[in-house]
Amino acid sequence: MARASGTFGEDFSVRSFLRKALNCIDDRTGFESAVRHFLRESIPASTGWRHVFGSVALFLFVLQGVTGILLTFNYAPTPGDAYSSLQYIMTELPAGRIIRGLHHWGASIMIVAVVLHLLQVALYGAYKKPREATWVFGVVLLLLVLGFGLTGYLLPWDNRAYWATVVTTEIAGLTPGLGPSLQRLLGSEDGIIGVTAFARFYGLHVTLLPLLTTFIIAVHLYLVRKHGVMPAPGDQAPKIRFYPTQAFRDTVSIFVVFVALFVMAVAVDAPLDKLADPTDRSYVPRPDWYFLFLFQLLKFFPGSWEAAGAIVFPMLAIVALLLVPLLDRKRMTALRNRTMTLGVLGLILLGWASLTVTAVMTTPNQPVVSSGTPRRDSGWARLSPSQLSGLAYFRQKTCTNCHNLLSGEPKVGPTLATLPIRSATATQDHFKRLTAGGLEGTKAGLQIDEQQGAALAEFASSLTPENAWTLESAPNEVIEGARVYQENHCSMCHQINGDGMTIGPPLNGIGTRRTSDWLKEKIQDPRVTSPDTKMPPFRIPSAELDQLVGYLMAVP
Amino acid sequence: METTRRSFYHRIICSLWATITAAVIVPTWVYLFRPSHKAGSVWVDAGDVRALEAGKPKEVVFLRLRVDGWKRTSGNGTAWLVKSQGEKITAFAPQCTHLGCPYHWDEKQQKFVCPCHDSLFSISGEVLTGPAPRTLDRYEVRLEGSRVWLGPVVRSEKISA
Numbered sequence: 001m002a003r004a005s006g007t008f009g010e011d012f013s014v015r016s017f018l019r020k021a022l023n024c025i026d027d028r029t030g031f032e033s034a035v036r037h038f039l040r041e042s043i044p045a046s047t048g049w050r051h052v053f054g055s056v057a058l059f060l061f062v063l064q065g066v067t068g069i070l071l072t073f074n075y076a077p078t079p080g081d082a083y084s085s086l087q088y089i090m091t092e093l094p095a096g097r098i099i100r101g102l103h104h105w106g107a108s109i110m111i112v113a114v115v116l117h118l119l120q121v122a123l124y125g126a127y128k129k130p131r132e133a134t135w136v137f138g139v140v141l142l143l144l145v146l147g148f149g150l151t152g153y154l155l156p157w158d159n160r161a162y163w164a165t166v167v168t169t170e171i172a173g174l175t176p177g178l179g180p181s182l183q184r185l186l187g188s189e190d191g192i193i194g195v196t197a198f199a200r201f202y203g204l205h206v207t208l209l210p211l212l213t214t215f216i217i218a219v220h221l222y223l224v225r226k227h228g229v230m231p232a233p234g235d236q237a238p239k240i241r242f243y244p245t246q247a248f249r250d251t252v253s254i255f256v257v258f259v260a261l262f263v264m265a266v267a268v269d270a271p272l273d274k275l276a277d278p279t280d281r282s283y284v285p286r287p288d289w290y291f292l293f294l295f296q297l298l299k300f301f302p303g304s305w306e307a308a309g310a311i312v313f314p315m316l317a318i319v320a321l322l323l324v325p326l327l328d329r330k331r332m333t334a335l336r337n338r339t340m341t342l343g344v345l346g347l348i349l350l351g352w353a354s355l356t357v358t359a360v361m362t363t364p365n366q367p368v369v370s371s372g373t374p375r376r377d378s379g380w381a382r383l384s385p386s387q388l389s390g391l392a393y394f395r396q397k398t399c400t401n402c403h404n405l406l407s408g409e410p411k412v413g414p415t416l417a418t419l420p421i422r423s424a425t426a427t428q429d430h431f432k433r434l435t436a437g438g439l440e441g442t443k444a445g446l447q448i449d450e451q452q453g454a455a456l457a458e459f460a461s462s463l464t465p466e467n468a469w470t471l472e473s474a475p476n477e478v479i480e481g482a483r484v485y486q487e488n489h490c491s492m493c494h495q496i497n498g499d500g501m502t503i504g505p506p507l508n509g510i511g512t513r514r515t516s517d518w519l520k521e522k523i524q525d526p527r528v529t530s531p532d533t534k535m536p537p538f539r540i541p542s543a544e545l546d547q548l549v550g551y552l553m554a555v556p
Numbered sequence: 557m558e559t560t561r562r563s564f565y566h567r568i569i570c571s572l573w574a575t576i577t578a579a580v581i582v583p584t585w586v587y588l589f590r591p592s593h594k595a596g597s598v599w600v601d602a603g604d605v606r607a608l609e610a611g612k613p614k615e616v617v618f619l620r621l622r623v624d625g626w627k628r629t630s631g632n633g634t635a636w637l638v639k640s641q642g643e644k645i646t647a648f649a650p651q652c653t654h655l656g657c658p659y660h661w662d663e664k665q666q667k668f669v670c671p672c673h674d675s676l677f678s679i680s681g682e683v684l685t686g687p688a689p690r691t692l693d694r695y696e697v698r699l700e701g702s703r704v705w706l707g708p709v710v711r712s713e714k715i716s717a
Contacts, residue, residue, distance in 0.1 A: 063580070070584060074625070081626070088626035095586040102583075244565035255572040262579055404601070406630070407621050410698045410705035415601040418619040465619055465630040 039243035044231030047246050050124075051229060052253035053117035059254045060110040061217065063261075064148075065210065067103040075155075077202040079195055082157040083275050090272060101265025107149055109261055111290045114145050122324070122345055125338060126230040132325035134223040137216055139321050144213045149288060151205035154198065162276035163285030165193050165201070167295075174307040192278060233334040277556075282512050286363055293355035296362075380474035381556050383467065384499035385491060388482030390459020391471050393452050395479070406468035416460060417468035427457040455486065481551020484544045493535070496555055504535060511553035519549045600633065602647070602704045608639040613661040613668070613679065615650070618706070635695055635706055636661065636668070638679060647695040648681055649709045654688040668692070681712070690714050 026032035074093060076085040089096035118138065121127055127135035154165040169188040173179040183189055187196035240246075277283075287295050294314060301309030320327075328341060335342070380388065394400065402413035431453045434446050448456070463471075485491070491500030494507050510519070521528055523545065526535040540548065602618045613636050620633035636648040648668075652659045657672035667684065668677035675686030682691050696707030 066580060066584075070587060073588065076626070085626040092626075093587060094590045095583040098583045099587050244562055244569060248565040248569055251569045251572050255576060258576050258579070406619075408599070410599050410601075410700045410703070412701035412703065414703065415619075418601060469621075469628055469630065 039241075039247065041225065041228075041242040042239040043229045043242050043246055044235050045237035045240050046232035046235035047229050047240075049249055049253070050120050051246070052250050053113055053120055054224075055250040056253055056257050057110060057113040057117055058217065058221075060106055060113055060257070061213065063258075064103060064106050064110060067099050067106065068206065068210075070099050071103055072206065077155070077199070079157050079193075079198050079276065082155060082198070083272075086156050086272060090269070097269065098262075098265050101268070101270050102261060104270035105264045105268070106261055107152065108289070109257060110145060111149065113257070114142055118142060119345070119349075122341065123335070124230065124232075125328070125332075125341070127325045128230075128329070128331065129325075131223070131227050131230065134220060134227060135325050136322055137220045137223065139318070141213065141216055141220060143318065144209060144216065146290070148205065148209055148213075149290060151201045151209065153288060154193070154201045155205065156272055157198070157276045158271075158273035159276055159280060159283050160271070160273045160285065162193055162278065163280075163283050164287050165197070166191065167285055167287070169193065169197065171310045174310050176307055176311065193276075233332075284364055286359075289356065289360075292359040293352050296355040296359040380470055380478060381554070382497060383470070383474075384497050385482045385485045385551075386455060386499060387459055387462055387467075387471075388474065388479045389486035390455045390462075391474060392479040392483035393448075393456050394459060395476070396483075397446065397448060397452070397456070399456075405463070405472050406465060407472065417463045417465050424454075424457040424461050427460050428453060431456070451487075477547060477550050478554055481547040481549075481554075484540065484548040485551060488538055488540065488548075507552055508555055511555065516549045516553050519552055520545060523548070598708050599698070599705050602635060602637065602706045605639070605645065605699060605702050605704050608637055608645070610639045610641050610643075611679070613638045613648075615661070616704075636692075637704065645697050645699065645704060646680070647697050647704070647706050649693040649695060651693075652688055653683075653690040653692060653712065654686070 022032055071089065074085060074089050074096065076082055086100070089100055091097075121135065121138065150168060154161045166188075169183055169186050170191060172186055173183040175182050180189075185200070187198070187200040188194070286292070294310075297313065298306070298309050330337075332338065394405075402411050404411055404415045406415060406417040431448050435448055485496075490507075493504035494500050495502050496507050514522075518529070523538050523540065525537050526533045527537075600618050600620050602616050608614055615634055616637050617632050617634050619630050622629050622631060634650045636650060638646045638648070640646070650658055652670040652672065652675055654670065654673055654675050657670050659668050659670040659675070659677070661667075662669045665676070666679065668679075668681075670676075670686065670688065673687050675688035676684040677688070677692055678684055681694070683689075691712045693709050693712050695709050698705045698707065
């Protein structure tokens, strides 16, 4: 190595400088010695690749912490806002997709890592004396990780989050004796998930659970160090150091898991369904895959036995898991002497797998809205068809040549949403002068008939800065469909968003009840589906019919 | 240098951890420091030019759109409009260039006065006295017909003493 001699006659290589700096810090803090001591842990020579799962789980916990903190920097923890902020993270923030992907898929991989760690310990009997306490804290950690999954599931505030959490809190309500109080603690008393429940789940997910988990991980690690790694049966070889052989195995495993997770985060969008809708009766709630077995199990418990399946059985399973070291106290740890344990483990795994697979197979395919495609404001859905058709004329009649609704390039005419007075008569006067060619800078001959004028006047007078935002982003197909709806006087019999009569059935949500072909046929010849109907047949050109049906299908 | 089993392990361990750290830090940096994809034009309609008198600054309040993270809000924005004798329109951003206090036009002194640290600006925005380091910032201005449109604020240059 090249060495530069300093003028002070001292050894001045970078390496020795760093060495000195480290020594200086270590003298005052002892950090370096602590790390060295930690890495020099004595472990049995038989320690191998099967011992990496604990380290992988620990790494994933830290990664979940990092990505979780990053998510909170751009996340609004209240219903509604939670959804739009997550959408913002997913579609507008550079790398937001990756951060959420790491957090979302990391959760699943973490469950896998923790369960593999537990299986390894169970398989080799590493919970036996004197390591019982390590096992118990390990089981508690598994429950905490599941708790993270359960509480985190609500936070995107999409339909699957909402409905799965409704089921979760209902199940909590079944707890014998404690049900109602437990439900109150979770913030849901009437089967509805509102702001309180949301805040409780969020609080659990980002404060209590991380603190508790960190503390118990510390205890778990302390116990692991205290008792040491359990040697394989018959391992009499001299002990080795953790560093570098086992550190190498741990690092390689962590790296492989991380690469898989990273690829997944980049390649697969973490799901974001449509906004939580407590009135959606068509939604089939399903928990995340690691809870599917419980979900499926509940189907086998009829009526009054519900609590047994939902609470008592899982509780018994947890207690049994905690008591494993007491139930199996033989000293033998060689696999051939442990057929009983292996059998029980095998049966549990088989049961779990078959329940999960059945649940997956009976899940109907639901269209999941990909969060990768920006779905900006869908607030147009709350506007009345007459307002939307006014917007259609606004765009059609070249009003946009002189006016902006709210934003846009500078134009000659005032911006409509910020105009102080927009009375219907003033607007009608404006049209009269326009059609007569009496306005500065406009061409004569603009045709606006009475009905169009009325629609435009109503539209202009109902504009506020708030709904103008929404209107500006309304898709063209939708507003054209609303125009066809108005021109054919559909609102004489039907109602959408409270606008129109109720002689015929209201049309909100028709898209979830009927197909577009059914609607087309119905509009063209209503008697085919209902012979006694008073609805007349409508002859609408096919392009306009498509627009109309497109609008009706989109109205929620 | 001789490669032992130990130093080989050491090197692999260091490089794998370095890769993981980099793969987390790069997206984090991008996520926190790169601006989000912004949309839309920033031009706003600030009213009719005929409401202005030459040589008499007027504060106008207009409705402005703001893309605020995941929210799109509309709120009031203000500007000081000045029409010069030559019918030229200037629009000053409403905050003092010193520490952002809102200043106002003082009719008696015929100056813009900042109430915080007593900076004074002329009608054309130059610093007369006080700690303000720059002339007043201006909006880009465009006239369409009789309407005044304000664009983005252009930061004024630092003036050397």
